Amino acid sequence: MSKSHYQSLSQMNNVIPSVLTDASALFGLPQTDLIEPQIDPYLKFVDFVDVLADVYRRLENCQQFEKSAVYMEQCAIFRGLTDPKLYRKCLQLARQHAFDVHSKVVLSAWLRFERRDDELFGVSAMDCCGLSPECPRCSLVSGYNPESVTDPCLCPRNLEGDEDMEAKLEGQECSTSFSVGDEEGDDYDIWFCIGDDEVKCNRFKIASLSRPFKAMLYGSFTESRRDRIYFAQNGISAKAMKAADVFSRTKRVDSFDPNVVFELLVLANRFCCDELKCACDAYLASVVDDMESAVLLIEFGLQETAYLLVAACLQVFLREIPCSMRNPNVLRLFCSSDVREKLALVGHASFLLYSFLSYAAMEEDMKSNTTVMLLERMVECASLNWQKQLAFHQLGCVMLERKEYKDAQKWFEAAVQEGHAYSLVGVARAKYKRGHKYKAYKLMDSLISDNRPCGWMYQERSLYCSGKEKIMDLNTATEMDPTLSYPYKYRAVSMLEEDKIGPAISEINKIIGFKVSPDCLELRAWFLISLEDYEGALRDVRALLTLDPQYMMFHGKVHGEQLVELLCRHVPQCSRLIAGCNFMIGGPR
Template identity: 55%
Template sequence: MTNNFLTTIKSLKLIEGCKAAQLYALSSVGASASTSGSGDAAGGSGRPQPQPPPPPKTVSMRSGSLYYPHAAPSTSGAFAPEHHLPCGLPVADALEPALDACLRPVDHVGALAASYRRVSAAAAGGGDDDLCDSYLEQHALFQSVGDARLLRRALRAARVHADDPHRRAVLAAWLRYERREDELDPAPPPLAPCTATTPLLECPRAALFATASAGVDPVCPCRRPPPPPATPPPHRLRRNASEMSEEEEPETNDLWFVIGEEEVACERSCIAALSKPLNTLLYGGFAEAHRDRIDFSRDGITPRGMRAVAAYSRHGRVDDFPPDIISQLLAFANKFCCDGLKAACDNKLAAMVRGVDDAHSLVDVGLEEASHLLVASCLQAFLRELPKSLTNPDIARLLCSPEGRERLDIAGNASFALYYFLSHVAMEQDMKSNTTVMLLERLNECAELPWQKQLALHQLGCVMLERGEFEDAQEWFEAAVAEGHVYSLAGEARAKYKRGHKYAAYKLMNSVVGDYDEPAGWMYQERSLYCVGKEKLADLQSATELDPTMTFPYKYRACALLEEDNAASAIAEISKVIGFKMATDCLELRAWFYLAMEEYELAVQDVRAILTLDPTYMMFHGRMHGEQLIELLRGQVQQWDMADCWMQLYDRWSAVDDIGSLAVVQQMLAREPGNGSLRFRQSLLLLRLNCQKAAMRSLRYARNSSLHEHERLVYEGWILYDSGHRDEALAKAEQSISLQRSFEAFFLKAYALGDSSMDTESSLSVVQLLEHANSCASDNLRKGQLTFFIRRTTTWEASTWTATCWTRPPSATASR
């Protein structure tokens, strides 16, 4: 069986795929695969084989998988990579840490304190615009911390204090994007009116039409009664302009606009009341003031459009007109400075945008007429369909091109917040794409504050470095350094190293370390890239002491220990970081070590944990999916049926073996992919491991696979709760209980209620809800945790509610 496994692995030709020094292995595997067959033929002819090339100088920094060159067989005899791993063992010197594409201050605590002071000063000054920018700065600073809860809190605060429809629409769409509501099946329409459980800050109508900040006004526009009809113009002027009397006259047609062969009857005083230019035209010193018929054939309006103008001038409403007529009214209002008519048309057309198709047909009208609200409404439709909308060429041209930004700017809809969101989405999808580069260039054009310029320039440098455009990357990093971003010096050093200037890179980072009395951990880590031997290890040790959360030092030391044939110490070293940070590359490295030691059970366990975190993860130089590796190792590991899996899950869950529990649940889901209960349990484990993004994905899978409405409501409630919306989660729980009493619905209600109130009365209500939950059917693991909860809540009341780490960690609790 082992021979069959090795034969299958060798058939993948992983060795040949690793022999060439490539910068982007993922993008070049297709080309290398076509040439690997000739190398095999040469090997069979008896000719001497060339030695493997040395480790490449450039390695992908942001790939989902580790990229190591093929290692020469070990001479010590402890490991023989050609026999156990055809792709060889990982090589320490080929490792390279990812360069963070975010703001990373030298003194993070000091930077956050300064940001807090700016927020306080802006709040004291009463300026919502400054407050919104300050909270966006906090969001940028929290990126390097990696806490999704803090990031959401900063976004919510920015949305609350956004003072114009454009930024409200952008930030509401961003909050919705973070919940990935579009991945629900069926997905709710992106611009549908909100319901009782829709977060107010994400409501599309509240973003555009709220009369006050959503943080102050709790009434959503979707739930307000319709506004009263607009009143007609307050007065009509008499024909005698010298008297300028405000006496009302009966509704009579005393003016006709000639358009082509048609005449449109109007009332002069009503038309004149629309704007000062029209009043001057009809009552001033122009010839038209003395004519009953005025030729409008060349003024760009049709007879139907002019009749609509006449109707609006009398009644002050545009509700009954179709979109094409309202578009003509908008053009007429712009031409003759009719502010009231323009506002009415802008509002009406913005309300007509109910999806991407409507937005696509109306956005050009809004841009041509500089209609702020209409363009904001169209942008909102595009943003709520991200990332799919970026694949539309017309939308991408508008959002990414310099000309598109200029058109948006004229309409008052180009902002740093817009391109901050767009570039964030683009970098998540494909960091090396042209779309990402163009959006970052627009972000840089919109940057005004120092932190905004630092962020845009640094991210441009990171993207260019990833694309292999090292000279451009160095220029962008230097520009970011000139704006005051010290961490960009690390990027500048990387770019110099990639261009062959290793000593210049070392000299630069050495000066950075020497310039600070209290250097940051990343400074030592970056300098270690250009050192060798004991000096490199000493820098890595200093980096770990200053910042234990960085994974690269652990990975390098583990690979170095493996090269010294000390596998047990290598696994112990990489397990240190896995113990507090579930990183896929670290798990892959440990699985690689286990495979080298022929510990297939442990290797498969880590691979299953990797697939839980990232179902699309590719291992071994991006050449093999994790599921494929598990299938190849099927004969080397013990196979369990579902009963065995439940026993294993009970043992590992009780022993707080989270990685082992994740692996068992993943194995069970391979047999029952539509089991929503297992998906929900998977989300609990992931939250306990502080892997919130993966946990939210598991909750969405649970919701989509559920066959019952009351279960779907519970899972939707947990999604809302984990994204910071307690009240909406509580409403979902109550809806579910009204359909059917269940353990999870009562538990959700108890958890949301206990986390929102800390008094004794709430504590008693929580205990009562937990007892109701205990009376419902559930498995022993969940009920065991519930008994633990009841005992602790009864003993310490609500003050200890957040200490309930057995089900959901404190980091996963929502906060406003």
Template identity: 45%
Template sequence: MRAFLPSDSCKETQLNAINPQSWLQVERGKFSKLSSSCTTTSSSIESFIKVPEPPIVPFFKPVDYVEVLAQIHEELESCSLQERSNLYLLQFQIFRGLGETKLMRRSLRSAWQKAGTVHERLVFGAWLKYEKQGEELIVDLLATCNKCAQEFGPMDVASQFPVEVDGALQETVVTDGEKSLKNVNFWIGDEKIVCRRQKIASLSAPFHAMLNGYFNESLCEDIDLSENNISPLGLRTISVFSVTGCLSDVPPDLLLEILVFANKFCCERLKDACDRKLASSVCTKDDAVELMEYAIEENSPVLAASCLQVFLHELPDCLNDERVVEIFSHADRQQRLIMAGQASFSLYCLLSEVAMNLDPRSDKTVCFLEQLIESAETDRQRLLAFHQLGCVRLLRKEYDEAESLFERAVGLGHVYSIAGLARLGYIKGHKLWSYEKLSSVISSVNPLGWMYQERSLYCEGDKKWEDLEKATELDPTLTYPYMYRAASLMMKQNVQAALGEINRVLGFKLALECLELRFCLYLANEDYKAALRDVQVILTLSPDYRMFEGRVAASQLRTLVREHVDNWTTADCWMQLYDRWSSVDDIGSLSVIYQMLESGEAKGVLYFRQSLLLLRLNCPDAAMRSLELACQHASNEHECLVYEGWILYDTGHCEEGLRKAEESIRTKRSFEAFFLKAYALADSSMDFSCSSTVISLLENALKCPSDNLRKGQVRFLLPYLFH
């Protein structure tokens, strides 16, 4: 989830990032008082440096990821076409629990590509579009390469539905002795509409029985239809359709009238024609809101799918419209079937995620998750839905409901939901029960790091420390144990040990919460230069980041800290960057680049260097943002082409990236253009003979002007290519 979903903290350790007095001092700019007050005693440090407890996340977290992923892979090889998308969706949920963004998107794309129904294509296409918010530049770049992202564009929904309506009933002629009634006169009020009797009879079994059966109307030339909610114009249009089979130039209001009439008299061909014609008229959200009601009421799947497409295309904004939320929130099983076919679970998975990202505590989030539970067809789908709603109920402090949901998820085999039960037990004052609950899990399965991390919340002293050490041993990527140990060491005024502890995790995982804690440690130790470095890296990763539980902007803290640090000249910055880059101090390099960007010089080059560092630190989203900024600030065309090429390459469009490199070289030979071409060619070709071409390109790169930082990388690579 993009939105951070925090849990309720345990009672004894409800944590705040900074006390109110210190916060006021920051607000008023009284930074020196803040820093001096925070370094005097352990109690003042304690009020300044706090660690929030790990959240209960709304993800599917199996005990054995490998086993479950292998099982899904096996099922994908033997399942029916109708089951594939749901399996890819489950795979997506597992990768999300692992935080594997690229694998998540790959699973979503597979679900879209293997979709067996129009509804699945709509849902997963919209999901991919939603996941790629902010990537409009990539779509534009692909368009310049005559390639477009198909999942982004609107679909001709009607063409995706097979025509399953039976042909016309056989026309017959009813005679009464020598008399044959070829026409029938329908009366609506004072208006007469002359229709061909057998053409109307062929529209449906009820009309056939009425006009050719043993009813009084069968022998009548005049029939009154005034009480059937059809206008004279509507009936004339139906008469034309009965002869031609077409509905040409019929306005939507009249189509709706005819649709209702066709449904009433079981005119399936006419109804299908209205359904498809109306589907093509849905252009705006207001159209979709109005017509979805008719689609559901009249069981018109094509129209419903067309309305659904409009809603999904406008995510997340459409969920701010209460009319749209009402449609999705209160649909029963039959209405969900009309609206989403067999993709109901996928639809509500998407809607729930979007709603949680907007506001996990909102009523609409609860409604969508309740619909998700109703739509679930397998135990794996149910356990995910129960767990997610349990997390939201916990967040809303609806503890009894949350407990019931977590219990149901555990009953279906989701062991991670026990963490939710333990939190609830502690909130209700049963700390020992929570500890024993986690102990029981640890002893009954192959334990994972999160189990020891969770159990550490319900014990103190050496036991807590041992559990956190075990959590780190089993899962070094968990940040809470490092942060807790660092904060504890700082409380004991063991500054170097505290910094050493938090540096352990920052050495391989650039987590914002860890950078924020280290910033606080440096601040408490009055090391303003190091504190400035960390806050500048925080702003590089997340320009709008707010610290101290969201109460103060990181940019404001940077302004205050910078008053205590000497300014660097441009020459100083380049020297600092060279030193840090050479020593592979990526965090330090990012901080220097952040400072250099304020000078306004060579911003395109600096943003590009920033992106390289962020990729090396495994921060792909921030790296992409830096690449886009590099494009915006490129000083010339050939430089911009290189950055566009890297954007295409990094988003999986290697051939298009290669073409951008070649275009840049044709414009002007440059180090970066040759390097990009060599890199993309080496990655895209499976032919080992291309090594000589790659080497030649890198040698050409070295002949072009550049600084020693970049050329050093090429000189480092070349010996490996010769082998």
């Protein structure tokens, strides 16, 4: 527990009787003007069925390589629903139909994040779960194979192959020190002079590496008429040049030292040796297996535009989320606009990538600067209409949470211009926070008049009116969408203000009975403390902490664990054991 928690707990210990017998002694009872519905940071539509039907039609008619992107759009739509199974199923389908390495890496890591594998002890981020779609090795292989979704991973076979290869290489001298052509004395017809070393090579085989080499060795250059070429000014060592000669004969680099392969990759870029570059890229990608190696190699990969190497480094960072998001080097990589441009040059800057990063950052801390910067990168990558709607809307939600209302209004309005009607709720809320309550009311009134009404429209309009009109809007919102929790909370707190605690608890029980959320459990615990039903309050707070272990209660002033400790002092041991094992979070008290 943090130092601030201990200080808060110490203060509360001095007023334990008053805190638990009269909640208003320290924090005050809940009030209707202190609660308001949160704006969902997801896509919401007035004609939800029409939107889903349109996505289905496009899935039926699009090309195979387009399916993954359409499934991601469907995923963004389902994210706003209360059923996480639909959302995860769309993620799986998007991964199933992914064809490029970048999409496979991001989606595999996203699926791992959704399973919360990072919370399991003894599980490494690079461990394979056994199926191809989520295997870190398979993600680095390009190609489209939607039928492989249930195929077992080939990792065990690959590992056996690696062991066989190591056994074959064991006992051999360094690959750059032996010569494939030693048995053929006349195979060498050219020497590259690097410092005091002369590296014997075959002119034809070196020329076959690329067109620049062919032009240099067989064209009109003076090197074509020489058997000794001075190569010291090209930044390559004699050892690496020997390796280049070996590759020109064997087409393999997996027996070289990684430092030699680094030099070969630089040589390949300088002389446009595509085959050599691909071999070096694939080999270096295979040696990236932890955060340390990924942090060291990512800059080199970006500098040399090594697609697979950068993909392997990104895969480590993404599979280590949320832990990797606390690494300053990783944050600089993801948050910087300049680095995003470098990622784009190598084919690894996408809306998909920053959508995942922003999603993880918002879950960790919605108000952080990191979240804002990642969303700004997401905006830069957005090209399709739905992508812009989502990016603008989420930036508006974050700015609203940060109480930067002018910027929030700007981003919400941008989302509205892209056709996202739900963002008008954000525009109205930002206007209201800036003191324009009547404008907010007129905006929501116009939205209801111009569209087929939805529950969330009446819920939002209720914030900007009072009396019977407010209650009517709240009741209409409940009739249209019984899953909206704010109307129940408002009615319950209104009853509490009239000293009707029993009816208040019955009202909040209605929503808890079929939709359990931390805020509703907190409200009921608050009511139960007022009734001195500490056993029931303890049960609700513990249930709440299973949903959100970091939840702050009483308007964000007290950590849930602190309240549990205080309540335990007023609940007999036997009752505490029952409360800890039996979360009766639904139904009447």
